[in-house]
Amino acid sequence: MNIFRLAGDMTHLLSIIVLLLKIYATKSCSGVSRKTQELYAIVFLARYLDLFTDFISVYNSFMKVVFIASSLAIVWCMRVHPMVRRSYDKELDTFRHYFLIAACFLLALVLHEKFTFQEVFWAFSIYLEAVAILPQLVLLQRSGNVDNLTGQYVFFLGAYRGFYILNWIYRYLTEPRFTRWIACVSGVVQTALYADFFYYYFISWKNNSKLKLPA
């Protein structure tokens, strides 16, 4: 564990806490893409199939449980909680995420480290995570106005990706046999998707104004 990975995990956790807090405090999920949240729940469930077969560390297992539970809690809130559910704007959240799931699964069947059940699902989760933010970014683009907490949620998610890239560079330099091409290439693609958002986030931060994305 290096400082970059820890910082990445912490900003990832922070992003989820910010989102849960926003939904809990305002009893509203306006501006939040349910499709992105469902994709993340699938990502964690598919990736952490090794929770009961490979023990890495208490930290590792604990975080896996936290990520699975929190992503399911968010989806549950958006689908079942009577007040939160009413604030969900279906008309804005129109991204066809089933295509992403199908495409990522096909890619995982072709590109994986080993052709085993766990490894194919692991690769699938990596590919799906890389594109899972797309429905959220499209929703923000469509609604134009981004409230502070939703902006911070996406900001922390992007920061998490940035730290993971630093972590891979660090590991590549310090661990002689560290090569994890599937995760690294997908990770770079994922981080690149945030570039546009970050640009506008920093401009609004610099000008001390509300975050607005161009139509």
Added chain:
Amino acid sequence: LSAKKGKDEL
């Protein structure tokens, strides 16, 4: 370290 079984990253 990298020979450890399983994926150590989240």
